[in-house]
Amino acid sequence: MVSEKKEFSDLRLLLVDDDLDFRNVVQMVLEKNGFNVTTADNGKLAAQIFGLGEFDIVISDIRMPEMNGIQLTHFIKAQNKTTPVILVTGFSEISETEEAYQLGANAFIPKPFKREDLLEALRKCLNTTPPPRATESFDLDYCRISLDEFISGRRIQYNIFVRLSEANYIKIAHMGEDLTPDRIATYKRRNVRFLYLKKEDFKKYITFNVGLAPLVRTASSLPKDKKIGFFKQANEILLTEFSLKEIPDEAYQDATIIVGNTLSLATDDDDIFKMISSMGGKGDPLFTHALAVNLYSVLIAKECGWTSPLTLTKVGMAGLFHDIGLREINKEILDKDREDMTPEELRLYESHPARGLELLAKIRSIPEDIARVAYQHHEDCTGMGYPQRLSRARIDPMARLVAVADQYCTLVWGRMGETRTAPAEAANRMGSLYAEKFDHEFLSALLRLTGVLQPGQHLRPKMS
Ligand SMILES: [Fe+2]
Structure with a gap:
């Protein structure tokens, strides 16, 4: 033997x-x-x-x-x-x-x-000699979920962790265990605010109750340091640029979690990651705008009571990619105000929704409705938008939502370096000058978030 x-x-x-x-x-x-x-x-x-x-x-x-x-x-x-x-x-x-x-x-x-x-x-x-940079990459393997929003079938389909510090997670529930409401309540009493899932399980989590194909299909072969660089840039922008005193802190924190999870999924698919990278990185207005619209779309969706993790992830991704068609438009055109564009330049500029649809449709792991948002985000509720002049009823609700976030973020942070508007003034302008263009449910949510409307208040509908 x-x-x-x-x-x-x-x-x-x-x-x-x-x-x-x-x-x-x-x-x-x-x-x-x-x-x-x-x-x-x-x-x-x-x-x-x-x-x-x-x-x-x-x-x-x-x-x-x-x-x-x-x-x-x-x-x-x-x-x-x-x-x-x-x-x-x-x-x-x-x-x-x-x-x-x-x-x-x-x-x-x-x-x-x-x-x-x-x-x-x-x-x-x-093991006394962990591989270099192991701690940095380890955090990228997890997605975070607010305990208040955690939805589970009783018998969980994945392991659940809590995070003690960078790269330090403990497993608190095993796959196959019953996660009872009592147990969730115990975690809350113990001041646990977030649960963590391994990234591959997060994909299961966001699709577990709807039976759809996972949002992201392939395991990535991208080098970890490239992903780390991407996350650092994105986090830096999120933390330094978009936090407004008007937005309640908790709502902002919870939305950034969903943005983080969306980016985490996005980086897991080589095709999607290439698409994001094509917008440029920190300092590129296209990327900054995409992150802002991602964040504010999620804030609005949550304010409207949307809770499905799959839907919120899709809303975030729709916000991230709505303007992807702009990457094909010449920068000199993008730097101009609409009023200063020649008819030919305007035609080119207004082709960006169709270009976005075409680009996104080529990526099999991007759901159809996300590509549709890119195509419809300049339609408006007066029926005078482009490219199709759709009536309100024919515009995808997610596109109507992203349109509100897009307009607000353009006013506050600019799209291509335009003069920026103070957040309070931007919100007021959205509620008065542009009120008819936008869906009132989503516009009201934005105005509540920015303090223009009181909690529970809605704009009075002017249109059917
Ligand atoms: Fe656009």
Whole structure:
């Protein structure tokens, strides 16, 4: 018989838990993988044992008699900062987990856990030389969802995490578990605001209840550092440019999460990413405008009570790509005001919705309705828009919504360097001069967000 080389041969591990059955099962798994295991059934005994011998790693429960896992972590880190400590947490112990993290606990595994979770945590703690930049790229693998907006079937189809710090996530629920309302309420009481899903699971999450094909089809082969650069630019623009004092802070934060998730999906598909890159990056007005309209479209949709994660992601993507056809228009034309364009220049400029439709239709992973928004975002409710002069009823609702965000963002931040309008004045102008052009439901939402209308107030409809 050939003896198998074990992964963790000869490493000394201290296992602390007051539950004998649990301790026995975990000890068996650890010994099978090569660890030399010493056990203790409470923190006080564990502290004494730790003082007697040299241990490579400690695994401890949090709730125990005599001395709990947090106190034990404190003791161990005071003795020897470099000994890794892994804590086993129950789902209701989120706040204790935060405290233990501050004290220096190295990893957390949720109870009950699977063998692979345990081994993954051990590998993470015992591997002393992580690959360069691993922490930066790790965050890109997750999408964030506000706990208030989290919608789940009872039996979850994916693992759920909370984030402790950059690149530090703990799994708090396994695929296949029941996520009851009580459990969600417990997280809220423990001040958890966000849940995190792996990016590939986020695609499942946004499509789980509608049965549509995932928004994004391919796994990306783009280098991570290129994506990191993209996210840094996008975040910088989002954080520094578009936050207005008029917009309630919480609404703004929640919308930026959806924008972040949308961008995360977008970068996962090479064709879509190339399309975004073609707008240029930071400093390119086309890219800045696309991000602004992405953000404000989501803000308006949420203010209107749209909650479906799939719809909100699509709204964000529609905002991002509505003007993609402009990349084919000469910059000298784009720099001009409409009034200064020659008829030929105006014809070219007004071809950008059709060009956008054509560009987006070539990408199989972009849903049809997103391409339709690009085609219809200059239609207006008076029936005098372009390219088709559609009546209000024939314009896709998402295009009517993006049109409001587009106009507002153009007024406030300019499209191609025009004179900018103060946010309050822009909102007032939208509500008076342009009121007939825009859908009143979406315009009212924008005016409420910007404080021109009071919460619950609507513009009075003038048109049918
Ligand atoms: Fe446009």
